[in-house]
Amino acid sequence: MKERDQKHYLANLADKLAKGKIGRRDFLRKAAKLGLSMSALGALGHLPFRGRGIIQKNALAATQPSTDVMAWIKDVGKPFKGKTVRMATESTPPSKGIAELVKSEFTPATGINVEIEVLPLEQVLQKLTMDVASGTSTYDLYYMDQSWMASFSKDTIDPREIYESKKELAFPAYDFDDFLKPLVDGISMYKGKMVGVPYDIPIFIQMYRMDVYDELNLKVATTMDDYLSNARAITEKKKSQGIYGTTGQMKSGHYSLNCDWTAWLWGHGGSVFRPDGTFSGNDAEGLEAMDYWVKLKENMPAGVDTWTWDGEFQSVAQGIAGQVLSWGEFLPSCDDPKSSKVSGLLGVAVPPIANKLRTVKETGYGEIPNVGHQGGSALGLSKYSSVQDPAWIFMQWATCPDTQARISVLGGGSSPMRHSTFDHPDVLAAATVGAGTTRHFPVQKETIENYMGSEPDLPEWAEISNNIIPVELGRFFAGEYKTPKQTMDIIAKQVDKMLKG
Numbered sequence: 071m072k073e074r075d076q077k078h079y080l081a082n083l084a085d086k087l088a089k090g091k092i093g094r095r096d097f098l099r100k101a102a103k104l105g106l107s108m109s110a111l112g113a114l115g116h117l118p119f120r121g122r123g124i125i126q127k128n129a130l131a132a133t134q135p136s137t138d139v140m141a142w143i144k145d146v147g148k149p150f151k152g153k154t155v156r157m158a159t160e161s162t163p164p165s166k167g168i169a170e171l172v173k174s175e176f177t178p179a180t181g182i183n184v185e186i187e188v189l190p191l192e193q194v195l196q197k198l199t200m201d202v203a204s205g206t207s208t209y210d211l212y213y214m215d216q217s218w219m220a221s222f223s224k225d226t227i228d229p230r231e232i233y234e235s236k237k238e239l240a241f242p243a244y245d246f247d248d249f250l251k252p253l254v255d256g257i258s259m260y261k262g263k264m265v266g267v268p269y270d271i272p273i274f275i276q277m278y279r280m281d282v283y284d285e286l287n288l289k290v291a292t293t294m295d296d297y298l299s300n301a302r303a304i305t306e307k308k309k310s311q312g313i314y315g316t317t318g319q320m321k322s323g324h325y326s327l328n329c330d331w332t333a334w335l336w337g338h339g340g341s342v343f344r345p346d347g348t349f350s351g352n353d354a355e356g357l358e359a360m361d362y363w364v365k366l367k368e369n370m371p372a373g374v375d376t377w378t379w380d381g382e383f384q385s386v387a388q389g390i391a392g393q394v395l396s397w398g399e400f401l402p403s404c405d406d407p408k409s410s411k412v413s414g415l416l417g418v419a420v421p422p423i424a425n426k427l428r429t430v431k432e433t434g435y436g437e438i439p440n441v442g443h444q445g446g447s448a449l450g451l452s453k454y455s456s457v458q459d460p461a462w463i464f465m466q467w468a469t470c471p472d473t474q475a476r477i478s479v480l481g482g483g484s485s486p487m488r489h490s491t492f493d494h495p496d497v498l499a500a501a502t503v504g505a506g507t508t509r510h511f512p513v514q515k516e517t518i519e520n521y522m523g524s525e526p527d528l529p530e531w532a533e534i535s536n537n538i539i540p541v542e543l544g545r546f547f548a549g550e551y552k553t554p555k556q557t558m559d560i561i562a563k564q565v566d567k568m569l570k571g
Contacts, residue, residue, distance in 0.1 A: 147180025167477030266450030322544020
């Protein structure tokens with residue numbers, strides 16, 4: 071099928087999905103067969119812990135924009151007064167912060183209107199997919215998950231190239247090198263192209279009940295065995311009080327189950343794929359990880375089988391989990407005394423060290439094994455946009471050092487993407503117990519730099535990570551399969567068949 075016909079076919083598929091005429095699974099399978107790298111389509115409900123960020127009104131009142139930034143946008147934006155830039159995004163912490171600053175600062179200074187359409191993630195994907203398939207410019211900026219880079223790599227402009235080619239529009243202090251390199255490599259790049267700039271970084275860190283640890287004389291886990299040992303000790307001593315050793319996001323058939331699996335898999339020296347592209351979750355290291363996970367689950371609340379990241383977050387916030395390895399975005403809301411029973415009680419630490427780690431060369435499809443599973447996103451400039459210049463001005467402003475630091479506070483204490491963010495006065499001032507705290511930022515930085523794991527990058531990963539791995543893992547934990555080996559062999563058969571077909 072020619073590319074033009076492929077795009078027309080894909081647009082029709084997306085339209086049918088939006089109207090409910092076909093199911094998500096059929097849509098993913100048909101899209102994947104086109105070979106269009108549409109991994110974006112499979113991540114329905116994919117981004118972790120979204121919508122939890124809350125605008126900190128006190129921070130909004132206290133924070134002030136850089137005079138240099140304001141002078142630049144006023145000057146460079148003059149020729150584009152009255153133009154409108156459009157962006158579709160899910161309700162993420164940075165997007166909430168950006169929306170506030172657009173109204174109070176960017177549009178008044180430049181005259182450029184910015185319409186930020188906040189949608190459920192599956193609708194964002196559907197609309198962007200239709201945009202790309204038709205080559206239209208409904209949206210000028212693309213909000214993209216790290217697993218979507220292959221999908222949109224041909225449909226965005228490399229920001230480094232436009233920065234160099236349009237010096238008259240370049241913000242002098244933008245500084246690409248200020249972005250943490252692991253985020254650039256793990257979120258923004260596809261085959262040497264920067265598809266977008268880092269925008270958001272949910273990532274696994276350790277959070278633990280300091281009061282429980284002190285009572286039981288526990289030390290923060292530095293190894294996989296430590297983490298399991300702590301979970302067992304907490305369950306043994308505190309279960310009668312309704313506190314379990316750990317918790318999870320293990321709903322059958324949901325991508326969140328895949329996220330947990332990869333962390334334990336990588337932590338035991340395993341990988342999803344071998345260098346030859348075959349599934350490797352059923353090798354010795356993969357089975358070791360499953361055995362570990364089974365033991366860990368024995369120390370979780372019964373409801374964990376029904377929870378995605380939201381249920382997992384609530385189990386922590388309501389005080390029924392003694393420790394968790396999960397999204398750092400949990401902490402700011404768990405520190406909110408109005409809605410959490412553990413405000414000020416959670417300590418934070420980097421993930422436990424893996425028993426051993428495979429190198430990228432020992433895996434397939436660019437997979438990066440490590441315990442700190444990441445689910446970051448990037449912001450890209452559409453090559454189809456009819457207002458590329460004002461869109462590029464907005465994109466630089468939204469992701470420049472000053473704005474990125476400020477939205478990390480305004481959006482609810484999350485998404486530090488740049489080195490400079492961690493030393494920004496507003497960020498340092500917010501590093502106290504309370505809603506929207508940034509006190510976990512140093513741990514997030516260390517995790518990004520030394521413990522970050524990234525999923526493989528291939529067109530079929532959407533179907534695999536949403537509709538194969540978590541479905542079969544769910545059947546195992548429901549008792550339908552007798553052993554981890556049987557489960558992993560079934561997954562291997564399905565994955566390898568898909569990739570060969």
